[in-house]
Amino acid sequence: xxxxxxxxxxxxxxxxxxxxxxxxxxxxxxxxxxxxxxxxxxxxxxxxxxxxxxxxxxxxxxxxxxxxxxxxxxxxxxxxxxxxxxxxxxxxxxxxxxxxxxxxxxxxxxxxxxxxxxxxxxxxxxxxxxxxxxxxxxxxxxxxxxxxxxxxxxxxxxxxxxxxxxxxxxxxxxxxxxxxxxxxxxxxxxxxxxxxxxxxxxxxxxxxxxxxxxxxxxxxxxxxxxxxxxxxxxxxxxxxxxxxxxxxxxxxxxxxxxxxxxxxxxxxxxxxxxxxxxxxxxxxxxxxxxxxxxxxxxxxxxxxxxxxxxxxxxxxxxxxxxxxxxxxxxxxxxxxxxxxxxxxxxxxxxxxxxxxxxxxxxxxxxxxxxxxxxxxxxxxxxxxxxxxxxxxxxxxxxxxxxxxxxxxxxxxxxxxxxxxxxxxxxxxxxxxxxxxxxxxxxxxxxxxxxxxxxxxxxxxxxxxxxxxxxxxxxxxxxxxxxxxxxxxxxxxxxxxxxxxxxxxxxxxxxxxxxxxxxxxxxxxxxxxxxxxxxxxxxxxxxxxxxxxxxxxxxxxxxxxxxxxxxxxxxxxxxxxxxxxxxxxxxxxxxxxxxxxxxxxxxxxxxxxxxxxxxxxxxxxxxxxxxxxxxxxxxxxxxxxxxxxxxxxxxxxxxxxxxxxxxxxxxxxxxxxxxxxxxxxxxxxxxxxxxxxxxxxxxxxxxxxxxxxxxxxxxxxxxxxxxxxxxxxxxxxxxxxxxxxxxxxxxxxxxxxxxxxxxxxxxxxxxxxxxxxxxxxxxxxxxxxxxxxxxxxxxxxxxxxxxxxxxxxxxxxxxxxxxxxxxxxxxxxxxxxxxxx
RNA sequence: GCCCAGGUGGCGGAAUGGUUUACGCGAUAGUCUCAAAAACUAUUGGUCGCAAGACCAUGUGGGUUCGAAUCCCACCCUGGGCACCA
Numbered sequence: 001x002x003x004x005x006x007x008x009x010x011x012x013x014x015x016x017x018x019x020x021x022x023x024x025x026x027x028x029x030x031x032x033x034x035x036x037x038x039x040x041x042x043x044x045x046x047x048x049x050x051x052x053x054x055x056x057x058x059x060x061x062x063x064x065x066x067x068x069x070x071x072x073x074x075x076x077x078x079x080x081x082x083x084x085x086x087x088x089x090x091x092x093x094x095x096x097x098x099x100x101x102x103x104x105x106x107x108x109x110x111x112x113x114x115x116x117x118x119x120x121x122x123x124x125x126x127x128x129x130x131x132x133x134x135x136x137x138x139x140x141x142x143x144x145x146x147x148x149x150x151x152x153x154x155x156x157x158x159x160x161x162x163x164x165x166x167x168x169x170x171x172x173x174x175x176x177x178x179x180x181x182x183x184x185x186x187x188x189x190x191x192x193x194x195x196x197x198x199x200x201x202x203x204x205x206x207x208x209x210x211x212x213x214x215x216x217x218x219x220x221x222x223x224x225x226x227x228x229x230x231x232x233x234x235x236x237x238x239x240x241x242x243x244x245x246x247x248x249x250x251x252x253x254x255x256x257x258x259x260x261x262x263x264x265x266x267x268x269x270x271x272x273x274x275x276x277x278x279x280x281x282x283x284x285x286x287x288x289x290x291x292x293x294x295x296x297x298x299x300x301x302x303x304x305x306x307x308x309x310x311x312x313x314x315x316x317x318x319x320x321x322x323x324x325x326x327x328x329x330x331x332x333x334x335x336x337x338x339x340x341x342x343x344x345x346x347x348x349x350x351x352x353x354x355x356x357x358x359x360x361x362x363x364x365x366x367x368x369x370x371x372x373x374x375x376x377x378x379x380x381x382x383x384x385x386x387x388x389x390x391x392x393x394x395x396x397x398x399x400x401x402x403x404x405x406x407x408x409x410x411x412x413x414x415x416x417x418x419x420x421x422x423x424x425x426x427x428x429x430x431x432x433x434x435x436x437x438x439x440x441x442x443x444x445x446x447x448x449x450x451x452x453x454x455x456x457x458x459x460x461x462x463x464x465x466x467x468x469x470x471x472x473x474x475x476x477x478x479x480x481x482x483x484x485x486x487x488x489x490x491x492x493x494x495x496x497x498x499x500x501x502x503x504x505x506x507x508x509x510x511x512x513x514x515x516x517x518x519x520x521x522x523x524x525x526x527x528x529x530x531x532x533x534x535x536x537x538x539x540x541x542x543x544x545x546x547x548x549x550x551x552x553x554x555x556x557x558x559x560x561x562x563x564x565x566x567x568x569x570x571x572x573x574x575x576x577x578x579x580x581x582x583x584x585x586x587x588x589x590x591x592x593x594x595x596x597x598x599x600x601x602x603x604x605x606x607x608x609x610x611x612x613x614x615x616x617x618x619x620x621x622x623x624x625x626x627x628x629x630x631x632x633x634x635x636x637x638x639x640x641x642x643x644x645x646x647x648x649x650x651x652x653x654x655x656x657x658x659x660x661x662x663x664x665x666x667x668x669x670x671x672x673x674x675x676x677x678x679x680x681x682x683x684x685x686x687x688x689x690x691x692x693x694x695x696x697x698x699x700x701x702x703x704x705x706x707x708x709x710x711x712x713x714x715x716x717x718x719x720x721x722x723x724x725x726x727x728x729x730x731x732x733x734x735x736x737x738x739x740x741x742x743x744x745x746x747x748x749x750x751x752x753x754x755x756x757x758x759x760x761x762x763x764x765x766x767x768x769x770x771x772x773x774x775x776x777x778x779x780x781x782x783x784x785x786x787x788x789x790x791x792x793x794x795x796x797x798x799x800x801x802x803x804x805x806x807x808x809x810x811x812x813x814x815x816x817x818x819x820x821x822x823x824x825x826x827x828x829x830x831x832x833x834x835x836x
Numbered sequence: 837g838c839c840c841a842g843g844u845g846g847c848g849g850a851a852u853g854g855u856u857u858a859c860g861c862g863a864u865a866g867u868c869u870c871a872a873a874a875a876c877u878a879u880u881g882g883u884c885g886c887a888a889g890a891c892c893a894u895g896u897g898g899g900u901u902c903g904a905a906u907c908c909c910a911c912c913c914u915g916g917g918c919a920c921c922a
Contacts (some may be wrong), residue, residue: 218917
């Protein structure tokens with residue numbers, strides 16, 4: 001650059017350096033020979049909306065700062081990017097714009113990649129992944145087949161979530177509060193035959209694996225809750241079929257099985273409650289039940305899950321007319337049907353007693369007798385429990401419970417189950433909230449599920465040599481809402497031959513869930529140049545699992561759970577040798593705009609482009625990182641960004657103006673205070689970046705700059721090493737200006753181009769950190785009353801320090817005439833005089 | 837209802853039990869300029885006071901401590917997750 005031109009022109013230098021970096025491939029590590037591999041991953045975007053907004057940029061920048069930091073610390077950092085462009089998000093956007101998804105994808109890709117270039121991340125642009133390209137989804141289909149062959153993909157007819165607006169089924173994880181994750185429509189139940197992945201088989205490993213990974217706690221908690229493990233027992237209740245012997249018909253073995261986590265309350269169980277779903281099965285056997293019972297069951301089944309599961313709703317139910325026998329005490333228990341019992345959890349039946357809020361409320365309403373069997377030891381409380389004035393749900397001491405009376409709940413749980421187990425009436429049981437992953441989508445924009453149905457041979461996978469099953473370009477791609485994909489209108493697509501018997505057969509016309517695309521993309525990144533395998537085993541071994549993963553918490557029980565499942569499956573299949581894909585996961589915060597959440601409906605979504613054009617990416621990056629703690633986010637304000645821009649410009653001015661005097665390597669312009677500050681700053685910035693406390697890292701850089709600038713203004717000289725350190729420490733945040741200034745500082749050095757981003761991260765020397773003098777705060781009765789300057793040599797000499805205090809008139813005013821009771825001295829920090 | 841995170845100036849936010857308000861924004865005054873912008877310099881928690889200074893301030897109320905934004909107890913508010921899961 002022209003050294004006489006001293007104005008900071010970000011758009012010029014940013015484009016220049018981006019081109020040089022890409023040409024020199026400084027961000028493209030050799031995947032075969034990297035010595036210190038560090039896989040720095042961020043969640044790839046859905047290129048569905050109008051473009052990247054500042055929230056995305058905040059996340060990507062924060063991840064990139066960490067990657068650049070690791071690179072300067074000597075790691076071979078691999079930081080790939082791609083587009084999660086298949087799926088409902090992109091297709092819904094295409095439907096909105098009225099452009100064909102294929103066309104829309106091309107535009108979105110161009111726009112997103114342009115934006116992603118402009119923010120100055122150290123992406124490896126030679127290895128992008130786009131989930132909608134056949135060279136990628138070929139392998140997504142291949143993975144489906146591997147799961148099918150392993151018995152982990154199966155078809156079943158079941159009541160599934162159906163979004164009437166997106167016109168497709170959804171997985172449980174994609175239903176938020178009964179509404180579609182994408183469009184917020186209320187989800188319906190439909191009985192459809194669909195493809196599922198057996199994620200429930202991995203429930204326990206998904207749970208226990210959490211303790212082995214360094215993830216932000218809230219995501220682990222969310223996954224634990226979602227998996228929802230409950231340990232308890234399965235207990236059999238015989239149906240009392242006297243006098244005619246037919247009451248138990250319709251129940252397997254004339255028994256009702258019940259799951260409970262509280263076998264300790266069994267002696268107090270006075271009735272059973274079964275779900276409408278279970279009751280329907282019972283009625284379908286043709287039993288003559290009262291009309292009242294039949295209509296209750298039918299009405300309940302019609303209600304949406306949402307309406308049924310509202311907690312404040314008053315409980316309803318109906319007596320079946322039949323009785324069961326309590327296996328603990330042989331008492332007769334009426335069997336009720338109630339819609340607060342969930343058909344799909346446990347066995348769809350419970351026993352009810354006085355120690356459960358819901359049972360208690362239900363029994364009171366229908367005047368069913370209750371019998372408490374737990375007390376607390378507190379007389380007042382116990383009186384209320386026994387008089388049924390309160391419902392006690394905690395652990396207590398058993399009474400009226402046969403030989404188990406007097407035991408604690410915890411002891412009784414084990415012993416009662418063991419006792420019943422001997423009589424074959426109970427066994428230990430673990431239940432999970434997690435359900436199998438529904439994979440089918442009745443949409444167009446996704447990878448066709450690679451399965452073929454033959455009347456004779458049933459479901460057959462597409463032979464691997466025939467992959468990919470290409471998604472055809474069709475005009476009528478809009479979802480139909482009939483429970484079938486638009487591809488079902490295209491015989492040229494679905495008509496085929498059975499791979500086994502070669503007879504006429506039909507392809508599956510549903511496509512797979514977007515979350516399957518993203519459940520394995522981190523494996524593909526290391527193999528984009530290899531087309532004969534999904535992922536190259538050697539490279540996977542070298543680079544995975546991912547060292548650092550950064551993304552949004554909204555994926556806690558979606559992408560982050562599915563990816564773990566897929567990794568465990570691949571590990572079991574012997575294709576990889578680890579179970580957890582992401583060693584470390586951190587969630588970025590949310591960027592809000594002037595105190596309000598950004599949303600399209602509010603019209604306050606900030607697109608970074610105009611700010612980058614005006615201030616440069618370095619400023620926008622620094623601003624976003626400075627706005628607040630990275631994991632909490634921050635508030636986007638135009639005035640704030642100008643403040644950060646001022647800081648960037650000041651650095652430019654200081655470093656480019658000292659350039660003339662830095663050509664020699666002598667000690668001119670050195671200063672011991674500046675030395676100490678420099679080492680302190682290196683230490684602070686290094687520790688802050690490691691903890692993702694980017695906002696305080698930048699604050700430290702500002703303080704450091706302020707001192708350098710003050711020194712330079714005063715003495716008109718400044719040693720180059722201070723500026724070099726400043727620029728190096730600023731490099732992860734503002735890569736372009738740092739590169740420009742770094743090259744400027746090294747201009748006289750011969751040799752080939754060494755980017756600042758491949759230079760070494762500064763090291764601090766602990767010897768410089770200690771000052772020769774310390775300020776000790778003086779307090780009287782804990783109140784600040786002054787301070788004294790103490791030489792390092794006498795820092796641990798309390799007597800000398802008290803002498804120094806006595807010389808301080810300001811402080812002595814507060815001590816005159818008072819009796820000192822105690823003096824507390826904290827070395828090098830504070831001395832507190834306690835007076836009467 | 838349960839779990840998690842949080843509540844500090846006009847604002848975003850700092851603070852291993854030890855100077856509350858680092859850093860930045862904004863505001864006020866000034867320098868430069870014909871002027872403005874930019875840039876630079878100074879001031880900037882509140883109340884009272886001419887001043888010296890005093891007192892009050894980290895959601896509320898208690899407690900522990902020589903000393904609490906920080907630890908403990910109770911409560912209030914905000915954001916997020918889970919939720920009739922037996």
